[in-house]
Amino acid sequence: MVLLELEEVTKRYGQLVVIDRVSLRVDEGELVGMVGPNGAGKTTLFGVISGDVRPEEGRVLLDGATLNRLGPAARCRMGIGRTYQVPRPFGGMTVFENVLMASQQGARLRGWESRHAAAIVLGRTGLQSLANRPAETLGLLGRKRLEVARALATRPRLLLLDEVAGGLTDLEVAELMGVVRSIRSEGVAIVWIEHVVRALIDTVDRLVCLASGRLVADGAPVAVLSDPAVREVYLGTDVAEDAVVHR
Numbered sequence: 680m681v682l683l684e685l686e687e688v689t690k691r692y693g694q695l696v697v698i699d700r701v702s703l704r705v706d707e708g709e710l711v712g713m714v715g716p717n718g719a720g721k722t723t724l725f726g727v728i729s730g731d732v733r734p735e736e737g738r739v740l741l742d743g744a745t746l747n748r749l750g751p752a753a754r755c756r757m758g759i760g761r762t763y764q765v766p767r768p769f770g771g772m773t774v775f776e777n778v779l780m781a782s783q784q785g786a787r788l789r790g791w792e793s794r795h796a797a798a799i800v801l802g803r804t805g806l807q808s809l810a811n812r813p814a815e816t817l818g819l820l821g822r823k824r825l826e827v828a829r830a831l832a833t834r835p836r837l838l839l840l841d842e843v844a845g846g847l848t849d850l851e852v853a854e855l856m857g858v859v860r861s862i863r864s865e866g867v868a869i870v871w872i873e874h875v876v877r878a879l880i881d882t883v884d885r886l887v888c889l890a891s892g893r894l895v896a897d898g899a900p901v902a903v904l905s906d907p908a909v910r911e912v913y914l915g916t917d918v919a920e921d922a923v924v925h926r
């Protein structure tokens with residue numbers, strides 16, 4: 680069953696075409712990796728899906744219903760959760776309070792139910808011991824985990840992860856992948872943007888590559904990484920080589 684569908688979406692900033700007629704489908708429970716060089720439009724595409732960015736053309740559909748007129752809060756309540764590349768916690772609030780707020784605003788839980796749900800999310804994302812720390816005192820791994828926790832607390836059916844592994848050590852990346860896999864095992868569909876291609880390749884069902892706002896490849900991870908169009912995009916870098924060699 681198709682969960683999310685983008686139909687010929689275009690986003691411009693002035694003369695600059697940032698998303699160029701992108702069409703994409705994500706099935707229920709599917710885990711799709713997204714790669715592409717800096718400035719390719721990946722984060723902007725997440726904004727188009729989450730409602731933070733309004734496209735000039737094209738449609739965004741969830742369960743076949745168009746979302747174009749809905750803002751981020753409404754889309755979140757419909758089941759679209761996202762993390763931000765630059766973590767956006769409420770710094771003065773504790774880790775628990777941040778997750779609690781997501782559970783109340785996004786999943787619309789109240790009282791004991793929302794506190795219970797928030798506690799479960801903290802456990803699943805490895806944040807239990809940091810629950811009472813002000814969010815602003817967390818290190819990078821903690822902030823990345825909190826981004827995932829806040830998105831998860833909204834009870835998404837579609838989770839958009841924007842470079843949650845960026846800047847982490849191999850061990851930390853492996854831990855975070857465990858969290859992502861467990862979320863996925865519950866039937867949540869995930870689109871995961873990551874520059875760490877090795878983190879994606881063994882975990883995702885499908886890989887898509889965005890370059891200069893265009894979707895240049897969409898398919899099985901190994902096939903996408905050996906696609907000439909993708910190799911062209913990464914020419915002069917070792918990203919694609921690196922991922923293939925590591926298999």
Ligand SMILES: Nc1ncnc2c1ncn2[C@@H]1O[C@H](COP(=O)(O)OP(=O)(O)OP(=O)(O)O)[C@@H](O)[C@H]1O
Nearest residue numbers: 692695697715716717718719720721722723724764
């Ligand atoms: N609000 C904005 N106003 C003008 N230009 C923007 C805006 N947001 C993004 N852009 C431009 O759109 C292009 C795509 O940016 P985007 O952040 O989506 O890329 P990205 O693929 O996520 O890159 P990265 O891998 O570095 O995170 C860039 O050229 C960026 O400068």
Ligand SMILES: [Mg+2]
Nearest residue numbers: 721722723764
């Ligand atoms: Mg980005």
